[in-house]
Amino acid sequence: MTAISYLIVMNVKNAILDTLRHPLKLILYLLIIIGMVYGAVMGFAAGDTDAGEFIRGLTAESHGRLLSGVYLAVLFFISIPVMLKGLSSGTSFFSLSDVHNLFVAPVSERLILMYGIGRQLATMLILLITFAAYGGMLINTFNLEPWETLLLIVGIGLMLILVQLTTLIIFTLSCCHPIRATIIKYIIFATAFGSVGIVVGNLFINGITLENTFQSITLPVLEWIPIAGWMHGFIFGIMEQDTMRMLIFGVLIIVMIFSSIVALANFNSDFYEDVLSGAEGYHEFKENIRSGKMSERMLMGDRKIKIGKTGINRGFGARAIFYKHLKEGSRRSKLMFFNINTVVLILITLVIGLGMRIAMPAVDPTIIYLAVSIICAYVQFFFSAASDWVKELTKPYIYLIPDSAVKKLVMAAATGLIKPFTDGFIAFFILSAFIRGELCDILVSALVYGSFGSVYIAANILAQRLVGVDSTGGVFITFYMSVIVLTLLPGIILGVVVLSQFAGVFGNIATTLFDLPICLWNMLISAVIFLACRNLLDNSE
Amino acid sequence: MINVSHLTKKYNRFKANDNLTFTVSDGETAVLAGPNGAGKSTAIKCISGLLRFDGEIEICGYKNKSAQAKRILGYVPEIPAPYELLTVWEHMEFIARAYRLENWENRAGELMRRFELMDKRDKLGKELSKGMQQKISICCALLIEPKVVLFDEPLVGLDPHAIKELKLMFGEMKEKGTTIIISTHMLESVEDIWDRVFIMMNGRIEAERSRKQVEETGENLNELFFRITEGRTGEE
Structure with a gap:
């Protein structure tokens, strides 16, 4: 058995044995598989959802264009950030263990490269299975044949491999050549902005209507944009039985794959150095995720930070932690609480709000605010992982500071509690400039968004209290998610009850009626959890 | 002064520290020596209040997790963790x-x-x-200006000037009556500063020596260390 075959066999064997030896892990995997199968079956079997009803209400032409446009957007969304990252860090074809053990061994470099690509294919296969869980929903919503759904999923998988290969080429070409890197970066940006420009330009020329939106996102010229466009052309060529289109883009993709492999194997056989920094970065990232650590480098990359005015200048005892967080926040963003998360939130509220307004012109604004506030509250979960409080737990100082534990807990979480409220007010007031709604709906939407932030932090604290700060990622996430669901559920039930009892009594303010009870419950339960877990900082376990 | 009494730290069934009892007086510099995995860092983390444990630990008469104890306790972790921003x-x-x-x-x-x-x-x-x-x-x-300082492998990664300066500081703190505990697996790096040494193995203290004892008996500390850690024999 060759070294690489041995490595693959032992890795697979040990992964299976490790799973069998850890019953909790096994249960978790089984639950995930059951969840995916259930999701796939239910998605297929589910009756009319609002989204499905809206999509099926479209003309056949718009229907196809919506699917085509969304698919193209997904392909672009996957490819552009990965390729930009390739400029600085290479790819995740190899782990640091591969670099330290395999790269120094007397094994052919080409064989190692093939092993890396094979590994990546295996990862993609797992990802494809995950995507397959949404297959039922796709079939149901877009009235697709199962083979068409499978094709769409395979297209995404192929796209991911192609992007990884391209990333490695980009990294090899740009490594140690700043001018080349800048040129490649400009080309990627020009492609991205050019594509958006074509869509927006077409929309403005022809007028902003639903039909024109669908027509703009499926302009044939977009399919000539390398990789994402080609993949789109290939997949939809097959689906629409357009042989010429399928052949042209299929050949382009095959040429791209083979030329990339040949280029990597011949032009730069010494790709080890190129991979090393990427592998080290990826290793650090994985280790941090595993141990629950969130470093600034993970959040901000190697961006140069302007130090500005120095000194914390305020606060003693536990309060010093809060003012330190403010200082750190001002270094991450000059506008303190206004950062990339705020921008993303504004974009989400605008896209969903305006999208609903264009798609359903007759719908009442209160329904739009209701939908936007709920979706944003859900999205906020992904922002909460990087809050100051989580990072503070990884340093020893919070445990050592001679102050009361509850005070330290509140002060360490304070910036994380404040930020969702400021984000909520900014985003919903900007949305109100485009969609006129009742003032109480706008205020309550912002408040409920903020209150979800409090619940996410409180649930994190409770989960840490239940399973320990040092627990492994999987166990912790399982508990954390369970705590979130259990904590939020009573508030949501309360909201449904109040909405059903008082809808129409106080005018058309569905958002306020549904969100306000949730907001009040969230604040109450968060305060209770903070008090109940006040001893969390007694030790770091 | 540090008083550690029957300190036991378990991770499930594994005992990282097994019934440790020792005292380090004011102005004394103690070394926790032992190979990797002996339980030195765990003991240091328990004393600093970072870990839960069974037993009792007092810092100058205060429970180690009390605010009074924290006020006079300094801790230098093995892996530095400064705030990045x-x-x-x-x-x-x-x-x-x-x-x-x-x-x-x-x-x-x-x-x-x-x-x-x-x-x-x-x-x-x-x-x-x-x-x-x-x-x-x-x-x-x-x-x-702590009355008790815990150093977990403090010399690793320091340049020669910083090592020299830190050793000078150990002396100055000792004169002021500060209690110092240093964890290390390299005895020679602290040979000129220790007053008391605890040799640890498998979570237990296998031998304890004061400088006076060693000087009087002429015992070779390195020889004792390797005898214990290589499993030839424990404390006579």
Whole structure:
């Protein structure tokens, strides 16, 4: 058995044995598989959802264009950030263990490269299975044949491999050549902005209507944009039985794959150095995720930070932690609480709000605010992982500071509690400039968004209290998610009850009626959890 | 003074520390020596209040997790963990504020000067090398003028000047009556500063010697260390 075959066999064997030896892990995997199968079956079997009803209400032409446009957007969304990252860090074809053990061994470099690509294919296969869980929903919503759904999923998988290969080429070409890197970066940006420009330009020329939106996102010229466009052309060529289109883009993709492999194997056989920094970065990232650590480098990359005015200048005892967080926040963003998360939130509220307004012109604004506030509250979960409080737990100082534990807990979480409220007010007031709604709906939407932030932090604290700060990622996430669901559920039930009892009594303010009870419950339960877990900082376990 | 009584730390069924009992008096420098995995760092983390444990630990008569104990305890972790978005000087300020220190600036300046950090004063934590980060860790621990300091492998990663300076500081702290515990697996790195040594193996203290004992008997400490850690025999 060759070294690489041995490595693959032992890795697979040990992964299976490790799973069998850890019953909790096994249960978790089984639950995930059951969840995916259930999701796939239910998605297929589910009756009319609002989204499905809206999509099926479209003309056949718009229907196809919506699917085509969304698919193209997904392909672009996957490819552009990965390729930009390739400029600085290479790819995740190899782990640091591969670099330290395999790269120094007397094994052919080409064989190692093939092993890396094979590994990546295996990862993609797992990802494809995950995507397959949404297959039922796709079939149901877009009235697709199962083979068409499978094709769409395979297209995404192929796209991911192609992007990884391209990333490695980009990294090899740009490594140690700043001018080349800048040129490649400009080309990627020009492609991205050019594509958006074509869509927006077409929309403005022809007028902003639903039909024109669908027509703009499926302009044939977009399919000539390398990789994402080609993949789109290939997949939809097959689906629409357009042989010429399928052949042209299929050949382009095959040429791209083979030329990339040949280029990597011949032009730069010494790709080890190129991979090393990427592998080290990826290793650090994985280790941090595993141990629950969130470093600034993970959040901000190697961006140069302007130090500005120095000194914390305020606060003693536990309060010093809060003012330190403010200082750190001002270094991450000059506008303190206004950062990339705020921008993303504004974009989400605008896209969903305006999208609903264009798609359903007759719908009442209160329904739009209701939908936007709920979706944003859900999205906020992904922002909460990087809050100051989580990072503070990884340093020893919070445990050592001679102050009361509850005070330290509140002060360490304070910036994380404040930020969702400021984000909520900014985003919903900007949305109100485009969609006129009742003032109480706008205020309550912002408040409920903020209150979800409090619940996410409180649930994190409770989960840490239940399973320990040092627990492994999987166990912790399982508990954390369970705590979130259990904590939020009573508030949501309360909201449904109040909405059903008082809808129409106080005018058309569905958002306020549904969100306000949730907001009040969230604040109450968060305060209770903070008090109940006040001893969390007694030790770091 | 540190009083550790029947300290046991378990991870499930594994005992990282098994019934440790020892005392380190005021002005005494004790070394926890032992190979990797002997339980030194775990003991240090228990004393500093970072871990839960069975048994009792007192710092100058206070329970180790009390605010009074924390106020007089300095801790230098094995892996430095500075704040990536605070400057070196701001680390000093943060500690001063967190511990409610007064007139700390001169002392902070002096510590930074001795560790050659003055020119890095406005550098962010994330911009520093591992060695520099270790120096910040030491400065933060010593800024509070602790009565008890715990050092977990303090010399790893330090440059020769910083090692020399830290050893000088050990002497100065000793004169002031500060209790010092140093964890290390390299006895020779601390041979000129220790008063008491505890040789640990498999979570237990296998041997304890004072400098006076060793000087009187002429026992070779390194020989004892290897005899214990290589499993030839424990304490006679």
